[in-house]
Amino acid sequence: MHRHGAPRRTAAGPGRTTPRPVPRGAAPLLAAGLLLGVPLLGGCTSASGGDPEPAPTSPASPSSSGGTSTTAASAPATAPPRQPPAELTEGQVNAAVARIDGYAQNALAKTGVPGLALAVVYKDKVIHAKGLGVRQLGKPEAVDPDTVFQLASVSKPIASTVVAGVVGQKVVEWDDPVTAHDPGFALADPWVSGHVTIADLFAHRSGLPDHAGDLLEDLGYQRDYILQHLREHQLAPFRASYAYTNYGLTEAAAAVAKAKGVAWEDLAADVLYKPLGMNSTSSLRSAYDSAANKATPHVRDAAGWQVSTTENPDPQAPAGGVSSTVQDLGRWMRLQLADGTFEGKQIVDPAGLNETRLPQTVSSPTTAPAGRTGFYGLGWNVSYDPEGRLRLNHSGAFSLGAATVVTLLPSEQLGIVVLTNGQPSGVPEAVAEEFFDLAQYGHETVDWLGFMGKVVPAAAQSPASPTDYATPPAGAAPAKPDSAYLGTYGNDYFGPMTVSSGDGGGLVMSLGPDNLRFPLQHYDGDVFSFRTRGENAAGLSGVTFAVGADGKAATVVVEQFDHDGLGTFTRS
Structure with missing residues (x-):
């Protein structure tokens, strides 16, 4: 197994680094965004594993009066004390x-994204909720504030x-070891297995590699299998590294549900959805599928926007499987901004909720003098705006057709949620x-x-495999019989793979519980x-056979599956 983060040989040839998959469920805190103090796209790393294409140069930070801040070179020798920002009126x-x-309507017109819903909360009221565009291209039904959208990583x-809420019930603590509630859980390092906490996994600091487990979901494996096989991943330094993992967070949530003796989907409904009257919200894909008023996902190809179908996110429901409306999410934002209180009743313990808003790990170190360090809390991007105020944010993204964001400014009791039915x-x-x-x-x-339209799609791009061409290279060697x-061929992580003859000739590779x-x-x-x-599709990807002296392939390396050195299959 290769060291995490080291360059690897790919299936397509030596000396090339393996492309990373398109992010599932959410996308990264990009360095370009942090230059502006803006946490982009939820917190996972970019598809390439590095920074996106260069972004526009950061403007000077606006002052509270709307001007620009004084530069260091022109600042007086003794600067006056910084005054706290005036409260928004x-x-x-x-x-x-x-x-x-009007801005949102113009954004839809310019980009072609079919539909959008938004809601604004201010001082414990939903002061605005609006739907724009259509639920599905080619059909007349309009989006409204009660249209159900898939949230992707706004689920976190x-x-x-x-x-x-469960912490407030004294059933668990954020710093409980996960194995205290799920004794069968393990990671590659026994010491880490016994010490990793619920908070560690919610903060993406367990040492698991970026998006560990997501490719298993693409192959059709269910939650239990995926969580059990996280132990196959080599770990980065525990609590000293950050890597966005849907299934790390899912394991923590599942352990909390086990402590309560219920399924996660029921726990979420009992603790949050029902007490807040979020009647159109669910952590089950079946609820979204059966909703009469729902936003259909769309993707954009060379021919324009097309109706799509997202994968079933039930296996990672805590991390990316919630569906909801802006009306319901307005209730949740009210609870957040009121420290766990809703309509005069304490629903969630404020101390347990406050832990989620503290910087738990550095998610994106600054890369420029004017940049800002990005932090991740517990299910939140945690940052501070140009006025020094706490800012909570998370985006969600399904490359197969959903893009969402929620941003809260707690000191102003102000928040906005925006949901769309198009790919990021x-x-x-x-x-x-x-x-x-404004x-x-x-x-x-x-x-x-213009800015987000460049950096967000760039974050979702995966580098092309060297094999991603319609025809073989000039002078290609012939295949063996x-x-x-x-x-x-066997693999402890991905399970068995069969290579057989196709019905019309050629070879076919079959994997996963349903033999895809x-x-x-x-x-x-x-x-x-x-x-x-699937969600992590990245065009064509290489498959390299190592044929021995007996004329039979002994091993196969699948490039798409080898991001963490787990993509080698051995002949049974």
């Missing part, structure tokens, strides 16, 4: 609300709210940032739609390619 907030629908701060394009993030600009300054400080490759079939296309010598599928 009701007039400022109302003025921003009056303009945000909802999950941490649920756990905070920067629209929800742009709308949210525009709203806070409230604070009365005008836009950055071309948010099919008999050299046919057979069954992937036709193989010859590339060069013993290297083939297959078209990846």
Whole structure:
């Protein structure tokens, strides 16, 4: 197994680093965004494992009066004490609300995203809720505030709210070892297995690699199998590294549910959804599927926007499986901004909730003098705005057709949620940032739609495999006879793989509990390619057979599955 983060040989040839998959459920705190003090896309690393394409240069930080801040070079030798920011007035907030629908409508027109819903909470009231666009292209039904959307990784701060409620019931503590409630859970290091806590997994600091387990979900494996196989991943330094893991967080939530003796989906409903009257909210995909008023996912290809179908996120429900409406989420934001109180009743313990808002780990160290360090709390991106105020944020993204964001400014009792039914394009993030600009300054400080429209799609791009070409390279060596490759190969993580003859000739690779079939296309010598599928699809990816002296392949390396050195299959 290769050391986490080290360059690896790929299935397509030596000396190339393995492409990372398209992020599932959410996307990263990008360095470009942090230059602006804006936490982008939920907190996972970029698809390439590094920074996106260069972003526009950061503007000077706006002052509370709407101007720009004084530079260090021109500052007086003894600067006066910084004054706390003036509280936003009701007039400022109302003025921003009056303009945000027009901005959102323009964003839909410019990008083609089919539909959007947003809600604004201020001083314990939902002061605005609006639907724009259509639920599905080609059909007339309009989005309204009661349209159900898939939330993707906006599910994470909802999950941490649920756990905070259970912490308040004195059933668990954030610092409980996970094995205290789920004794069968283990990671690769026995010491880490016994010490990793609920908070460690919610803060993505367990040492698990980025998006560990997501590819198993793409193959059709269910939650129990995926959680049991997290132990196959080599760990980065415990509590000294950050890597966004849907299934690490899911394990922590599942352990809390076991402590209560119920399924997670029921726990979320009992602790949060029912007490708040979130009647259109669920952690089950079946609820979204059966909703009469729901937003259909869409993706964009060369022909434009098309109706799509997202994968079933039930296996990672705490991390990415919630569906809801902006009306319901307005209730949840009210509870957040009122420290766990809703309509005069304490629903969630404020101390347990406050833990979720503290910086737990550095998610994105600053990379520029004007940059800002990014932090992750417990299910939240935690940052501080140019005025020094606490800012909570999370985005969600399904590459197969959903993009969402929620941002709270607790000191102002102000928050916005924006939901869309299109693949990540920067629209929800742009709308949210525009709203806070309008409230604070009365005008836009950055071309948010242009900025987010560059960095958000860039974060979702996966580098192309060397095998991702329609035809083999010039001078390609011929393949050996099919008999050299046919057979069954084992893998402790991904399970068995069978290579068989296709109905129309050629080779077919079959994997997963449902034996998903992937036709193989010859590339060069013993290297083939297959078209990846699912949320983490990344075009064509390489499959390299190592053929021995007996004329039979002894091992197969699948490039798409080898990000963490787990992609080698051995002939049974």
